[in-house]
Amino acid sequence: xxxxxxxxxxxxxxxxxxxxxxxxxxxxxxxxxxxxxxxxxxxxxxxxxxxxxxxxxxxxxxxxxxxxxxxxxxxxxxxxxxxxxxxxxxxxxxxxxxxxxxxxxxxxxxxxxxxxxxxxxxxxxxxxxxxxxxxxxxxxxxxxxxxxxxxxxxxxxxxxxxxxxxxxxxxxxxxxxxxxxxxxxxxxxxxxxxxxxxxxxxxxxxxxxxxxxxxxxxxxxxxxxxxxxxxxxxxxxxxxxxxxxxxxxxxxxxxxxxxxxxxxxxxxxxxxxxxxxxxxxxxxxxxxxxxxxxxxxxxxxxxxxxxxxxxxxxxxxxxxxxxxxxxxxxxxxxxxxxxxxxxxxxxxxxxxxxxxxxxxxxxxxxxxxxxxxxxxxxxxxxxxxxxxxxxxxxxxxxxxxxxxxxxxxxxxxxxxxxxxxxxxxxxxxxxxxxxxxxxxxxxxxxxxxxxxxxxxxxxxxxxxxxxxxxxxxxxxxxxxxxxxxxxxxxxxxxxxxxxxxxxxxxxxxxxxxxxxxxxxxxxxxxxxxxxxxxxxxxxxxxxxxxxx
Amino acid sequence: xxxxxxxxxxxxxxxxxxxxxxxxxxxxxxxxxxxxxxxxxxxxxxxxxxxxxxxxxxxxxxxxxxxxxxxxxxxxxxxxxxxxxxxxxxxxxxxxx
Numbered sequence: 001x002x003x004x005x006x007x008x009x010x011x012x013x014x015x016x017x018x019x020x021x022x023x024x025x026x027x028x029x030x031x032x033x034x035x036x037x038x039x040x041x042x043x044x045x046x047x048x049x050x051x052x053x054x055x056x057x058x059x060x061x062x063x064x065x066x067x068x069x070x071x072x073x074x075x076x077x078x079x080x081x082x083x084x085x086x087x088x089x090x091x092x093x094x095x096x097x098x099x100x101x102x103x104x105x106x107x108x109x110x111x112x113x114x115x116x117x118x119x120x121x122x123x124x125x126x127x128x129x130x131x132x133x134x135x136x137x138x139x140x141x142x143x144x145x146x147x148x149x150x151x152x153x154x155x156x157x158x159x160x161x162x163x164x165x166x167x168x169x170x171x172x173x174x175x176x177x178x179x180x181x182x183x184x185x186x187x188x189x190x191x192x193x194x195x196x197x198x199x200x201x202x203x204x205x206x207x208x209x210x211x212x213x214x215x216x217x218x219x220x221x222x223x224x225x226x227x228x229x230x231x232x233x234x235x236x237x238x239x240x241x242x243x244x245x246x247x248x249x250x251x252x253x254x255x256x257x258x259x260x261x262x263x264x265x266x267x268x269x270x271x272x273x274x275x276x277x278x279x280x281x282x283x284x285x286x287x288x289x290x291x292x293x294x295x296x297x298x299x300x301x302x303x304x305x306x307x308x309x310x311x312x313x314x315x316x317x318x319x320x321x322x323x324x325x326x327x328x329x330x331x332x333x334x335x336x337x338x339x340x341x342x343x344x345x346x347x348x349x350x351x352x353x354x355x356x357x358x359x360x361x362x363x364x365x366x367x368x369x370x371x372x373x374x375x376x377x378x379x380x381x382x383x384x385x386x387x388x389x390x391x392x393x394x395x396x397x398x399x400x401x402x403x404x405x406x407x408x409x410x411x412x413x414x415x416x417x418x419x420x421x422x423x424x425x426x427x428x429x430x431x432x433x434x435x436x437x438x439x440x441x442x443x444x445x446x447x448x449x450x451x452x453x454x455x456x457x458x459x460x461x462x463x464x465x466x467x468x469x470x471x472x473x474x475x476x477x478x479x480x481x482x483x484x485x486x487x488x489x490x491x492x493x494x495x496x497x498x499x500x501x502x503x504x505x506x507x508x509x510x511x512x513x514x515x516x517x518x519x520x521x522x523x524x525x526x527x528x529x530x531x532x533x534x535x536x537x538x539x540x541x542x543x544x545x546x547x548x
Numbered sequence: 549x550x551x552x553x554x555x556x557x558x559x560x561x562x563x564x565x566x567x568x569x570x571x572x573x574x575x576x577x578x579x580x581x582x583x584x585x586x587x588x589x590x591x592x593x594x595x596x597x598x599x600x601x602x603x604x605x606x607x608x609x610x611x612x613x614x615x616x617x618x619x620x621x622x623x624x625x626x627x628x629x630x631x632x633x634x635x636x637x638x639x640x641x642x643x644x645x
Contacts, residue, residue: 097589099575264616291597291616448594480594499568
């Protein structure tokens with residue numbers, strides 16, 4: 001009625017980057033971003049992103065465009081996100097460690113013609129261009145190393161217009177106001193696709209804000225908080241540290257990609273920087289628990305530890321809860337398609353050794369329920385169903401792929417007037433009404449917190465001319481969730497080595513999708529129906545113990 | 549394959565392990581003694597763990613977490629320097645795991 005007409009008119013025009021505008025007014029001199037030894041205040045972050053947004057606008061990049069972000073985790077990456085949004089574009093964070101060929105596939109999929117990058121990543125940008133990504137303009141942003149100019153003559157970006165950071169900084173104007181509405185896409189996150197092509201999850205300003213504001217409230221973020229950003233930007237976990245922190249006027253600490261390699265240094269960083277809120281996948285925390293000497297650190301500032309993306313092994317969670325007894329522990333759940341849709345606060349001392357951490361109950365404003373095979377809702381303990389989600393945080397769809405979108409955004413099985421997101425995750429209920437994650441409907445597995453479609457890896461393996469047949473089997477592992485074990489049959493023995501197979505994969509897949517192990521077989525075992533016997537192969541992998 | 553082969557040259561053992569077990573998962577060219585394992589991205593947090601466990605087993609030394617820092621693990625040369633210093637201090641583990 002009145003409400004519906006109001007919504008049809010465009011509803012709210014609240015946009016994600018207004019979080020920054022507001023905080024720049026309220027806390028101009030507070031630290032917005034910390035990266036290595038550099039800091040950026042809210043006033044600086046607002047001003048830098050204004051100038052880059054204005055530069056984008058002057059060069060004709062704006063509303064309706066997708067802008068790729070190809071940067072290391074840095075102050076520049078935060079500036080680039082806000083610049084892209086202020087210019088009215090949709091940002092697409094790219095995995096700077098992924099091969100140029102895959103990045104080019106993504107760029108072509110959503111027609112990225114503009115990149116925000118820096119000198120450090122110019123080689124990767126060049127690879128994208130060489131693979132026919134269709135990039136026309138690259139804007140350099142080197143605010144971590146001020147005044148670092150580019151040398152266009154030596155640039156591998158031939159045929160591409162390049163704009164230097166000093167050029168952008170010299171601008172004094174603000175970007176022209178963009179008449180956008182909050183149903184426009186704020187960002188697209190690419191995830192693994194089962195048919196071999198990554199798919200882009202489109203998230204609107206409204207969905208992003210719905211999550212960001214709920215999350216800031218759930219953790220009770222304040223201007224005093226120092227929130228660690230461990231996840232790369234192309235991982236949806238990063239939106240919490242970048243946007244929720246900004247809403248609260250706190251500081252985000254960008255953790256350089258190389259630091260987690262040395263758990264003791266990561267632990268030292270958490271102590272020295274007085275991190276108050278941590279959000280990452282469990283495997284990062286497990287590494288810290290096992291190899292970070294956490295008990296020798298003063299972690300008294302750490303008041304909230306949030307984890308998501310995979311199941312946190314109970315024994316490690318309990319260890320962490322005893323090391324940081326005063327912190328709150330929160331398990332957030334939700335595929336990228338739904339942001340976060342359920343949450344669970346873990347009471348001390350953690351779950352019983354034999355049970356797993358629940359994914360909890362629906363976030364306010366979100367409707368979450370499980371549907372059994374017979375189409376009825378799961379209402380009692382012991383029943384198993386697939387989880388469905390309805391609410392403001394759900395994605396708009398997969399970019400340019402209505403067919404895949406329609407398979408996931410479906411008619412609500414319990415209410416034929418509504419659309420619900422089908423997660424593909426099987427759950428049950430515990431005695432307190434919390435959902436428990438049980439497993440996947442399809443061939444998707446989690447490794448290192450990333451979701452991986454086994455079919456995408458198999459598609460790459462099978463595309464090798466000498467490969468007869470290949471399957472990838474997940475080997476459950478305490479540390480990373482699952483290790484990926486590829487079984488490959490290569491016609492002629494000695495024709496192809498496992499090293500060559502891995503090398504073939506590295507030019508086509510991101511690092512987290514490269515099999516951890518490749519086993520060559522003359523032929524793969526078959527079931528009586530003639531399919532590859534995945535169960536038998538899975539059994540053939542000896543359990544891989546974790547030290548500690 | 550454990551610490552009972554004292555005469556192996558650590559440089560070639562470690563280089564070989566990285567090039568055989570770790571590098572093929574990246575697009576980095578083969579590493580040499582002074583290649584930065586960190587800057588090139590050849591090693592990540594999990595392969596670092598694999599490398600540490602390999603060194604512990606191969607050379608029969610215990611590598612405590614506080615020793616896993618860039619000054620000991622930046623390059624193959626540094627790793628070997630570290631292994632030698634551990635061996636010189638007679639900190640060979642008993643081999644019981």
